[in-house]
Amino acid sequence: MYTVRKKYRPYISPFDPCKPMVVKTYETPPQLYLGFQPYNLPQFQPHEALRLGTLWPALYAPYTNPYEDCDRGDD
Amino acid sequence: MSERKWTDEQKKQYYEMLGEIQQVDFVLVELNLYLNTHPHDHKAINQYNEFAQKSMALKNKFQSMFGPLTNFGNSFSTYPWSWDDAPWPWQV
Numbered sequence: 709m710y711t712v713r714k715k716y717r718p719y720i721s722p723f724d725p726c727k728p729m730v731v732k733t734y735e736t737p738p739q740l741y742l743g744f745q746p747y748n749l750p751q752f753q754p755h756e757a758l759r760l761g762t763l764w765p766a767l768y769a770p771y772t773n774p775y776e777d778c779d780r781g782d783d
Numbered sequence: 784m785s786e787r788k789w790t791d792e793q794k795k796q797y798y799e800m801l802g803e804i805q806q807v808d809f810v811l812v813e814l815n816l817y818l819n820t821h822p823h824d825h826k827a828i829n830q831y832n833e834f835a836q837k838s839m840a841l842k843n844k845f846q847s848m849f850g851p852l853t854n855f856g857n858s859f860s861t862y863p864w865s866w867d868d869a870p871w872p873w874q875v
Contacts, residue, residue: 747824754806763813
């Protein structure tokens with residue numbers, strides 16, 4: 709499945725005292741895939757733009773927390 | 784320096800108008816950055832000018848009701864000097 713959230717597998721020390729995270733992920737922003745911004749892209753209304761941090765839906769990326777429902781066992 | 788005495792109605796209007804100014808100014812920031820790399824986008828320049836005008840109109844109206852938004856000669860002051868009246872930006 710294609711996603712803008714990329715993954716990598718960090719080195720895991722054999723002496724890691726904690727349960728290691730085998731896979732880590734990071735969000736890639738939309739401007740990486742847009743190239744040169746085309747003219748006349750659709751726009752948000754001003755009040756939405758201020759809330760979302762961009763005027764163009766093509767450049768909007770919500771940040772979702774990948775660790776929200778994962779139990780890391782550190783509690 | 785003095786505390787402004789406002790009615791609830793005025794307070795509501797203060798935040799509504801300030802919010803609208805922020806929205807319009809954010810559109811201007813975005814268009815400004817966009818136009819730096821797209822200097823020939825005629826439609827966007829028209830939109831920029833339109834919003835600049837809107838921003839100035841909103842700020843003039845706001846300042847006539849609630850006092851100066853900027854100092855050093857960019858806004859007018861009432862008598863007595865109203866630049867240092869609360870609320871200050873970080874109190875809003």
